[in-house]
Structures are given as C-alpha cells and as structure tokens.
Amino acid sequence: MKLPPNSSVLFDSQTIRSRILEIAEKVRQYYASCDLGEIEMVWIAEGARHFADALFNAMNLSIKMRSIKVSSYGKSFESSGDVKIYDSINDIKARRVLLVDDILDTGLTAKTVIAKLKSNGVEEVKTCFLLNKAEKNKGCLKPDFEGFEIPDKYVFGFGLDIAGEYRDLPDIMAFDY
Numbered sequence: 137m138k139l140p141p142n143s144s145v146l147f148d149s150q151t152i153r154s155r156i157l158e159i160a161e162k163v164r165q166y167y168a169s170c171d172l173g174e175i176e177m178v179w180i181a182e183g184a185r186h187f188a189d190a191l192f193n194a195m196n197l198s199i200k201m202r203s204i205k206v207s208s209y210g211k212s213f214e215s216s217g218d219v220k221i222y223d224s225i226n227d228i229k230a231r232r233v234l235l236v237d238d239i240l241d242t243g244l245t246a247k248t249v250i251a252k253l254k255s256n257g258v259e260e261v262k263t264c265f266l267l268n269k270a271e272k273n274k275g276c277l278k279p280d281f282e283g284f285e286i287p288d289k290y291v292f293g294f295g296l297d298i299a300g301e302y303r304d305l306p307d308i309m310a311f312d313y
C-alpha cells in the first residue's frame with residue numbers, strides 16, 4: 137500500500153502490543169475487587185477496534201463488551217465539533233463502564249459519550265485511550281488509562297484512518313500536514 141508523503145512510523149506494532157499489555161494489567165488491577173457482572177467495556181467504532189480487541193484479550197476479564205459508532209471527523213483532519221452518536225446507548229445499564237477509544241484529541245467525543253452514559257444512570261465511567269494529544273487538549277479530560285502521549289499530529293494505522301483508509305496498518309504512523 138502506498139503511504140501518504142511526509143508520513144513516518146510513530147510507534148511500531150511491537151511497541152504498541154507491549155504497551156497494551158501494560159495497560160491491560162493496570163485495568164485488571166483496577167477492577168480486581170469489583171463485581172465483573174457490573175462492568176461493561178464500550179469501545180468507539182471504528183477507530184478503536186484494533187485497540188479494544190487487543191486490550192480485551194489481554195485483560196482476560198469476563199466482562200461484557202460492545203461498540204458504539206460515534207463520529208466527529210468525517211473526512212476531515214480536524215474535529216467538526218459536532219459529535220454524532222449513531223447507536224442507541226440507552227440500553228447500557230451497567231453500573232460501571234470502561235470507555236475505550238483510539239485517541240483523545242479535543243476530548244469532545246469522550247465528554248459527549250460520558251455525559252450520555254451518566255444521564256442513562258451509569259454510575260462510573262473510566263476512560264482508556266491508546267493515544268492522547270495531551271498538549272492539544274491541555275488535560276481537559278484526564279484519561280484513567282492511556283498508552284502514549286503524542287504531539288498534535290494527525291496519526292493513522294492500527295485502526296486509525298485517513299478518510300476510511302490505512303486502518304489495517306500494523307504500526308501507528310504520523311502524517312505531517
């Protein structure tokens with residue numbers, strides 16, 4: 137597959153896999169004393185698919201898992217500021233939700249989903265992001281679990297796309313635009 141010009145590897149697949157094992161262990165420890173039946177892992181489609189699968193397998197906790205489709209980017213490189221939740225999440229009745237996404241950028245997506253879950257009666261929402269553009273979002277939402285802090289660059293690969301492409305790349309690439 138031809139890569140976009142001015143793109144380079146930010147994290148290779150081995151580095152990503154090792155980090156996910158570490159995050160999974162932290163999540164396991166956090167939920168160790170909880171009733172597993174009260175927990176649901178909710179991941180944001182499509183971008184978090186690879187991360188959520190790897191995390192879920194590594195956690196080895198028998199909890200429920202589901203995806204919800206949310207979008208704010210469309211085909212652009214910047215958030216539209218308008219977050220759309222396409223799936224009904226009204227039936228998420230778990231007491232505790234682990235919200236998993238590929239990347240924390242402005243924080244708008246996560247904040248919108250958290251507010252919706254809380255208004256549904258979910259008592260606790262913990263967040264887990266593989267990547268965090270911490271400089272850009274200035275800590276507006278502090279992830280409970282995170283993989284890597286990254287600079288404000290558009291990234292793709294390992295589930296993240298550019299207009300629907302490149303999701304299956306094993307590495308995470310940064311695109312200088």
Ligand code: 5GP
Binds near residue numbers: 241242289
């Ligand atoms: P936020 O609402 O935090 O600004 O954006 C979160 C969503 O925007 C992520 O779930 C992801 O889909 C998308 N996003 C943000 N930054 C990037 C990026 O650098 N690359 C890609 N592919 N998607 C991004």
